[in-house]
Amino acid sequence: MMLLYTAVVVPPVMAFYWEAVACEAPPPTIYTDIFVDSFFIIDIMISFSTGFILHGKYVDRRSTVAKNYLANGFLFDFFTSVPVSYVQLYTYNM
Numbered sequence: 870m871m872l873l874y875t876a877v878v879v880p881p882v883m884a885f886y887w888e889a890v891a892c893e894a895p896p897p898t899i900y901t902d903i904f905v906d907s908f909f910i911i912d913i914m915i916s917f918s919t920g921f922i923l924h925g926k927y928v929d930r931r932s933t934v935a936k937n938y939l940a941n942g943f944l945f946d947f948f949t950s951v952p953v954s955y956v957q958l959y960t961y962n963m
Contacts, residue, residue, distance in 0.1 A: 871905050878902075895961040902954035909950040916946065 878898055886896040896902070916938050920929035928934065 871908050874901070874905060895957060899954060899958055899961075903952075903958060906950065906952040906954050909946070910952065913943070913946050913950060916942065 878901075882896050882898060882902075917935050918931065919938075920927055920934055921937060922928070923937075928937075
């Protein structure tokens, strides 16, 4: 649901609010965006503790799980979960 929200809402917000002057009101979706960004950040933290299947066996050793996540999915998750909405809200509240 969070990815669907992001896919549907981000393009119109980018199109109509991207160049809004800093003293104007923030985009109407700012608080929902903060919730979604927080969700994805928590998802990254949980992924460091979620085991996986390797050669038919479940691996849940923290160091092995963290190494596997860092090698396979962390960079994508990190770059797609940058909390831009936090920065937006901060700049509008200044």
